[in-house]
Amino acid sequence: MSKSLSLEKLANFCKTRGFIYPSSEIYGGLSGIYDYGHYGYLLKENIKNAWIRNMINERDDVYLLDSAIFMHPTTWVASGHVATFDDPMVDCKDCKHRYRADHLLAEFGVEIDDKATTDEINQKLDELRTNNKLFCPNCKSKNLTQARRFSLMVKSNLGCTVDSISDDELTYLRPETCGGIYLQFKNVVDTLHAKLPFGIAQVGKAFRNEIVARQFIYRTREFEQMEMQYFLHPSEMEFKYNEWKEYRWKWYLEYGINETSLKWYKHEKLAHYASDAYDIKYNFASLGEFAEVEGIHARGNWDLSQHTKYSGMTLDYYDQEIKERYIPHILETSAGLGRFVMMFIDNAYTEEIVNDDTRIVLKLDKRLSPIKFAVLPLFKKPDLQNVAKEIYHHIKKYYIAEYDDSGSIGKRYRRQDEIGTPYCITVDYQTLEDNKVTIRDRDSMEQIRIKIDDLDTKCEALVQNNR
Ligand code: GAP
Helix, strand or coil: CECCCCHHHHHHHHHHCCCEEECCHHHCCCCCCEEECHHHHHHHHHHHHHHHHHHHHCCCCEEECCCCCECCCHHHHHCCHHHHCEEEEEEECCCCCEEEHHHHHHHCCCCCCCCCCHHHHHHHHHHHHHCCCCCCCCCCCCCECCCEEEECCEEECCCCCCCCCCCCCCEEECCCCHHHHHHCHHHHHHHHCCCCCEEEEEEEEEECCCCCCCCCCCCCCEEEEEEEEEEECHHHHHHHHHHHHHHHHHHHHHCCCCHHHEEEEECCCCCCCCCEEEEEEEEECCCCEEEEEEEEEECCCHHHHHHHHHHCCCCCEEECCCCEEECCEEEEEEEEHHHHHHHHHHHHEEEEEECCEEEEEECCCCCCCCCCEEEEECCCCHHHHHHHHHHHHHHCCCCCEEECCCCCHHHHHHHHHHCCCCEEEEECHHHHHHCEEEEEECCCCCEEEEEHHHHHHHHHHHHHCCC
16 A cells, blocks of 8 residues: 655546546646536535534534625624734745745745744745855745735625725635634524524635735635634633633544644744644645644634724623623634645545555545445446436435446556445346345445345445444
8 A cells, every 4th residue: 555646646637537637727726726526526515514524413502604705895804804804925036936925935944933023034035045055945036025915805896885895805716714703793692592602613715915825725725615603702712712622632533533643733933813723734645744634723812802892792692601791712622624625635645555456445444435336337238237327216216326337347447446435336247147236345445245135225324334
């Protein structure tokens, strides 16, 4: 079993197997934007559902929300995004390549905190320049600009209809989904009678004008986030923070990520309102390094205080039990759905030598697999095809399934292995005599023979039995 997986190989695999396509490819593509094909869409939906299960089915203190992408522009002034949501960028004056300054520094072995000021970054760049060590990694030119701030906010021309908003004020595509959660906090308390501590979770699109979006779907300009904001009394923060950290960590293990492929990264330089911030990093074979997939942050009461200040609506909570009115503090878990898709494919991608041949198999947790069952007649013969189609149409009522009768059975098994289908059901000539089919397991390649009449029960048991 081996794992040689470059980013190029992963992107090519995802494209050729119908998971992920570059956007607008016939027009030359659009950098940092991707489309999900049939299998990618199904995998993404299964990951999303696994996250929602973790938030909703397995707890009883989190509610769902689906807030709009467009929000009142003051939202992003209050949150600080309009003034400060930017990245430092450096341009190569010769080849016009653009770099995120912190990433450029990292290429020369200089680590800098992601909260570093522009002055601090320029000081580090100047140190490299003085020592004649700074050059453009693309064309080797030393003609690089100073670091300058580049706003990540994506602007829109959506017409503002509120009288108090002047024409020249902009609307934005939301840069993170949690903004909508803060603004609906009061409505959730008032309408669902939610008692603290409780969380609001949502999955949705976010948009950022990333300076460099060159790591396939790891960093894109349009992406989906899965965020949960947990509202609580400040005295509960430390306990709940540790509880949520452990809770989210276990989710990765439950869905097949090995503990050795994960690590915590503690942010040393915190935002002034934050008391703790950790990221979960996954060791991407395709990136050759551990990289962030989720952030877990203790945010104080900054968000609700800012929206209270800018809206004039007090976003506080009266706690009947302790007879205290206060602005709740927030604990956030924030993950990228696209990054999870990439992580699960990266993790599942396996090459094995079978009978002197390389078998590519996507060893996804079966609950995440896009297709659960493939029904295959052994040969393209009407008597086998008819039985196989009947089974397929029946199974399809309950599971996402595929029927395939083109090419040799070996090739069809390989094709299903590559998209991570856990079970292939094969109809052969023996089936016509004993009404039995074989079920082949993706990982062990073992086959069992069972009666068609028992298929329903067997399929249900196989899908319930996670891995
Ligand atoms: N509300 C907090 C927040 O948005 P973040 O660290 O900027 O924090 C959270 O983003 C998560 O969203 C990241 O851990 C990552 O998984 C995902 N994410 C952020 N920017 C992304 C991008 N440009 N492309 C894909 N995923 C991204």
